[in-house]
Amino acid sequence: ETLTSFFGWNREINFGNCCPPDVVVWPRSVEEVSALAKICHHHCLPIIPFGTGTGLEGGVGAVEGGVCFSLRNMDRVLDVHQEDFDVTVEPGVTRKALNSYLRDTGLWFPVDPGADASLCGMAATSASGTNAVRYGTMRENVLNLEVVLADGTIIHTAGRGRRTRKTSAGYNLTNLFVGSEGTLGLITKTTLRLYGVPEAMVSAVCTFPSVQAAVDSTVQVLQAGVPIARIEFLDDVMIDACNRFNSLSYPVAPTLFLEFHGSEKSLEEQVTVTEEITRDNSGSDFNWARDAETRGRLWKARHDAWYAALALRPGCKAYSTDVCVPLSHLPQIIVETKEDLVLNRLTGPIAGHVGDGNFHCIMVMDPNDQDEVTRVQEFTERLARRALALDGTCTGEHGVGLGKRALLREEMGPMAIEVMQGLKATLDPKNLMNPGKVL
Amino acid sequence: ETLTSFFGWNREINFGNCCPPDVVVWPRSVEEVSALAKICHHHCLPIIPFGTGTGLEGGVGAVEGGVCFSLRNMDRVLDVHQEDFDVTVEPGVTRKALNSYLRDTGLWFPVDPGADASLCGMAATSASGTNAVRYGTMRENVLNLEVVLADGTIIHTAGRGRRTRKTSAGYNLTNLFVGSEGTLGLITKTTLRLYGVPEAMVSAVCTFPSVQAAVDSTVQVLQAGVPIARIEFLDDVMIDACNRFNSLSYPVAPTLFLEFHGSEKSLEEQVTVTEEITRDNSGSDFNWARDAETRGRLWKARHDAWYAALALRPGCKAYSTDVCVPLSHLPQIIVETKEDLVLNRLTGPIAGHVGDGNFHCIMVMDPNDQDEVTRVQEFTERLARRALALDGTCTGEHGVGLGKRALLREEMGPMAIEVMQGLKATLDPKNLMNPGKVL
Ligand SMILES: Cc1cc2nc3c(=O)[nH]c(=O)nc-3n(C[C@H](O)[C@H](O)[C@H](O)COP(=O)(O)OP(=O)(O)OC[C@H]3O[C@@H](n4cnc5c(N)ncnc54)[C@H](O)[C@@H]3O)c2cc1C
Ligand SMILES: Cc1cc2nc3c(=O)[nH]c(=O)nc-3n(C[C@H](O)[C@H](O)[C@H](O)COP(=O)(O)OP(=O)(O)OC[C@H]3O[C@@H](n4cnc5c(N)ncnc54)[C@H](O)[C@@H]3O)c2cc1C
Numbered sequence: 001e002t003l004t005s006f007f008g009w010n011r012e013i014n015f016g017n018c019c020p021p022d023v024v025v026w027p028r029s030v031e032e033v034s035a036l037a038k039i040c041h042h043h044c045l046p047i048i049p050f051g052t053g054t055g056l057e058g059g060v061g062a063v064e065g066g067v068c069f070s071l072r073n074m075d076r077v078l079d080v081h082q083e084d085f086d087v088t089v090e091p092g093v094t095r096k097a098l099n100s101y102l103r104d105t106g107l108w109f110p111v112d113p114g115a116d117a118s119l120c121g122m123a124a125t126s127a128s129g130t131n132a133v134r135y136g137t138m139r140e141n142v143l144n145l146e147v148v149l150a151d152g153t154i155i156h157t158a159g160r161g162r163r164t165r166k167t168s169a170g171y172n173l174t175n176l177f178v179g180s181e182g183t184l185g186l187i188t189k190t191t192l193r194l195y196g197v198p199e200a201m202v203s204a205v206c207t208f209p210s211v212q213a214a215v216d217s218t219v220q221v222l223q224a225g226v227p228i229a230r231i232e233f234l235d236d237v238m239i240d241a242c243n244r245f246n247s248l249s250y251p252v253a254p255t256l257f258l259e260f261h262g263s264e265k266s267l268e269e270q271v272t273v274t275e276e277i278t279r280d281n282s283g284s285d286f287n288w289a290r291d292a293e294t295r296g297r298l299w300k301a302r303h304d305a306w307y308a309a310l311a312l313r314p315g316c317k318a319y320s321t322d323v324c325v326p327l328s329h330l331p332q333i334i335v336e337t338k339e340d341l342v343l344n345r346l347t348g349p350i351a352g353h354v355g356d357g358n359f360h361c362i363m364v365m366d367p368n369d370q371d372e373v374t375r376v377q378e379f380t381e382r383l384a385r386r387a388l389a390l391d392g393t394c395t396g397e398h399g400v401g402l403g404k405r406a407l408l409r410e411e412m413g414p415m416a417i418e419v420m421q422g423l424k425a426t427l428d429p430k431n432l433m434n435p436g437k438v439l
Numbered sequence: 440e441t442l443t444s445f446f447g448w449n450r451e452i453n454f455g456n457c458c459p460p461d462v463v464v465w466p467r468s469v470e471e472v473s474a475l476a477k478i479c480h481h482h483c484l485p486i487i488p489f490g491t492g493t494g495l496e497g498g499v500g501a502v503e504g505g506v507c508f509s510l511r512n513m514d515r516v517l518d519v520h521q522e523d524f525d526v527t528v529e530p531g532v533t534r535k536a537l538n539s540y541l542r543d544t545g546l547w548f549p550v551d552p553g554a555d556a557s558l559c560g561m562a563a564t565s566a567s568g569t570n571a572v573r574y575g576t577m578r579e580n581v582l583n584l585e586v587v588l589a590d591g592t593i594i595h596t597a598g599r600g601r602r603t604r605k606t607s608a609g610y611n612l613t614n615l616f617v618g619s620e621g622t623l624g625l626i627t628k629t630t631l632r633l634y635g636v637p638e639a640m641v642s643a644v645c646t647f648p649s650v651q652a653a654v655d656s657t658v659q660v661l662q663a664g665v666p667i668a669r670i671e672f673l674d675d676v677m678i679d680a681c682n683r684f685n686s687l688s689y690p691v692a693p694t695l696f697l698e699f700h701g702s703e704k705s706l707e708e709q710v711t712v713t714e715e716i717t718r719d720n721s722g723s724d725f726n727w728a729r730d731a732e733t734r735g736r737l738w739k740a741r742h743d744a745w746y747a748a749l750a751l752r753p754g755c756k757a758y759s760t761d762v763c764v765p766l767s768h769l770p771q772i773i774v775e776t777k778e779d780l781v782l783n784r785l786t787g788p789i790a791g792h793v794g795d796g797n798f799h800c801i802m803v804m805d806p807n808d809q810d811e812v813t814r815v816q817e818f819t820e821r822l823a824r825r826a827l828a829l830d831g832t833c834t835g836e837h838g839v840g841l842g843k844r845a846l847l848r849e850e851m852g853p854m855a856i857e858v859m860q861g862l863k864a865t866l867d868p869k870n871l872m873n874p875g876k877v878l
Contacts, residue, residue, distance in 0.1 A: 265708045
């Protein structure tokens with residue numbers, strides 16, 4: 001049970017064996033959310049916000065029972081402001097649904113965690129993913145939130161209806177709720193920054209003799225000011241899994257998947273500069289793609305990484321680690337981590353948002369093999385501590401959820417944790433909002 | 440006295456007539472700051488953090504007396520990480536000092552509020568300035584803060600020594616302290632994101648027949664994905680003042696000052712696209728500059744705007760308004776504001792960071808003319824309410840300070856203000872940190 005709660009597992013089992021809520025409600029408006037929250041507050045019932053359940057840290061498990069607020073019926077896209085590059089969405093709207101909706105506007109929302117998560121859920125976990133290196137994470141792209149607090153109070157974190165690109169008006173409540181993982185309030189609306197759809201895109205794949213060479217290329221590309229849109233690292237094990245899963249034949253070696261956005265002319269220059277840098281680092285020639293279909297095929301390996309990893313051992317489950325370190329420490333931590341995996345006989349192909357210093361080991365394991373599960377847990381903690389020792393964090397984008405609370409304490413130190421506990425107690429004195437998570 | 444406190448005036452008078460502190464201390468280390476804070480805490484003495492005193496909203500006035508912590512003696516630049524694009528600085532380090540220090544690294548810190556403010560003070564006010572349109576504000580560029588709380592406790596908002604580009608580890612304390620204007624704690628270190636110095640820069644000036652044409656050009660340039668580094672608006676009155684102050688001869692009309700950063704090739708394209716857009720909006724031909732000296736001369740008009748405004752009426756004082764609205768509302772609010780100025784016989788040339796929707800009227804007035812001062816105060820409040828009615832904010836970058844507390848309440852609504860008050864009470868239960876500001 002400790003292990004299940006450490007790993008969350010919620011993605012596959014949703015409210016499975018360990019932590020189902022007592023009730024699920026499907027409110028249709030912020031007023032209903034508020035009314036229901038008031039009832040919970042009155043009766044001291046835990047409130048668990050539920051977006052699309054794609055979170056990887058057990059965030060929607062009802063560890064103390066209570067009421068699950070499924071917000072999928074609130075699914076309107078509100079107020080697209082084309083000239084101002086912003087939009088407001090309700091919590092039932094997913095990333096893909098929004099981008100379909102925007103198709104004819106020339107605008108898009110770039111933050112992409114792979115899964116088709118709800119945008120409010122992404123705000124709640126401070127999600128990011130493959131193109132944060134260019135467009136930022138949810139922290140940089142949420143302009144305002146409507147939030148229902150534990151007692152049913154409705155607030156707007158930047159003031160009702162406000163959507164300026166910047167503000168210095170009072171404390172930054174917006175970014176206090178971004179990343180709060182449902183422990184401070186229910187997000188019932190998020191106002192997001194949008195971007196112009198780039199005139200053109202080019203994707204490329206490049207193979208390297210070593211992790212160091214791939215990471216050095218990344219640093220140099222960023223240093224050269226190339227506004228690269230995605231730069232993703234896959235290790236040899238991951239590439240091998242992708243080859244098997246998709247019948248591909250990429251060289252089994254450290255690999256970068258790249259994507260460039262811009263005008264035709266600027267793409268040309270971005271690609272030239274990047275090719276030069278990768279060549280200087282002994283990278284292979286680019287395998288590259290322009291049209292949407294070929295780009296899709298090229299990136300399919302990266303997009304299916306999770307499923308390719310799972311397919312390595314049918315019947316097994318997967319848990320994704322999520323450390324993030326300063327760029328210069330990436331080679332060391334990846335090399336040490338690969339040694340650790342081998343030493344402990346673990347399957348953990350690596351995929352990383354290397355431009356942010358963030359990478360994942362997709363730990364594939366037999367949940368019925370207690371010994372293996374224990375080894376994975378110990379490995380995961382060693383990995384996190386290795387990141388902490390290198391000025392890093394135990395979670396770059398998935399959040400703390402259930403399993404990383406002890407690590408968070410190590411990362412922040414007792415005094416900062418006390419401050420966080422103080423904030424939590426102020427906003428949710430009865431500890432009803434998603435209890436047992438984060439702190 | 441109400442008026443003095445409304446306008447702050449602190450820039451020119453520092454702890455002048457109305458609000459000097461009882462004591463000024465110059466600690467040399469975080470330990471000294473902490474020890475002094477403990478003494479203040481024990482004796483219930485207000486603590487007023489002081490950076491370089493360039494703040495425009497009376498933030499350093501000691502409205503309840505107390506101890507001013509001047510942090511200028513803590514002036515070390517610590518830990519430049521060239522490969523990781525980050526640096527840590529103490530509160531005595533100003534923006535210009537940091538950029539001189541970085542000269543040989545190929546890196547720079549772009550956030551530029553005009554004044555040579557301390558970087559920790561800029562974090563405290565969530566400053567931005569001319570190139571936020573490309574590089575973001577302090578909110579996007581602070582990675583970590585060391586903070587001494589009211590009771591002397593030392594915390595690191597992202598954990599001690601951590602400096603990853605992103606994190607989902609617990610509540611975002613960093614951005615709670617960014618913009619807190621000294622009311623939640625003393626910032627004794629800030630870790631900042633750095634950028635590669637662009638290969639080349641080009642500046643340009645362009646004149647328009649109307650405010651609408653200038654703003655339309657701005658929107659279209661952003662929509663076209665031009666990664667413009669600065670795009671500043673000056674109205675006819677401001678241009679006229681600059682012409683007089685610097686013996687220049689710009690046409691007296693709405694004007695955009697632009698700056699492009701990038702490689703030679705990308706600059707070419709950025710300039711071509713932008714020129715096309717401005718021409719379509721009946722803009723004049725670009726008056727443009729490549730080398731540093733000519734660029735400096737070209738931009739001098741913009742950089743000296745504050746002093747040029749003051750020179751319009753020798754012996755007068757100036758107060759800068761600071762509203763920010765969604766881009767599409769800029770023409771309306773600027774036009775209405777100019778009418779309001781004329782109607783009320785006020786001198787208020789306009790300069791704006793138009794790419795962010797943020798603009799300032801530099802209100803030049805005779806502080807001894809009570810009638811004029813009252814008219815300015817009334818105008819300022821009307822302007823803020825006009826912004827609020829257009830989904831905007833009463834402060835895009837200067838902060839709330841003393842004078843905008845009532846406006847903040849209108850902007851946020853009573854419930855969000857209550858949340859802010861709750862946060863303040865948790866972090867500073869005795870209300871010792873810069874009392875009377877923000878809330
Ligand atoms: C295959 C796969 C790959 C992934 N890759 C990435 C990646 O690259 N980058 C990345 O960042 N993430 C990644 N994720 C994680 C995931 O997509 C995010 O965590 C997502 O942001 C969660 O959104 P959700 O709507 O599914 O939230 P849920 O899973 O429903 O909830 C997650 C947490 O947020 C809270 N929450 C949800 N909605 C709300 C709301 N409206 N108000 C308040 N709290 C709420 C919940 O209580 C819970 O604590 C991946 C997931 C999968 C399955
Ligand atoms: C001519 C001129 C033009 C300007 N243009 C712009 C502009 O374009 N954009 C913009 O954003 N700003 C602008 N400003 C405002 C100014 O530069 C900023 O407000 C600046 O960020 C404040 O920094 P400081 O070190 O001078 O802080 P101070 O003025 O000393 O203090 C400002 C506030 O921050 C608090 N504070 C200062 N240091 C700390 C610390 N270490 N820890 C905790 N709290 C602290 C103080 O208590 C006070 O409340 C301009 C100012 C001038 C004079």
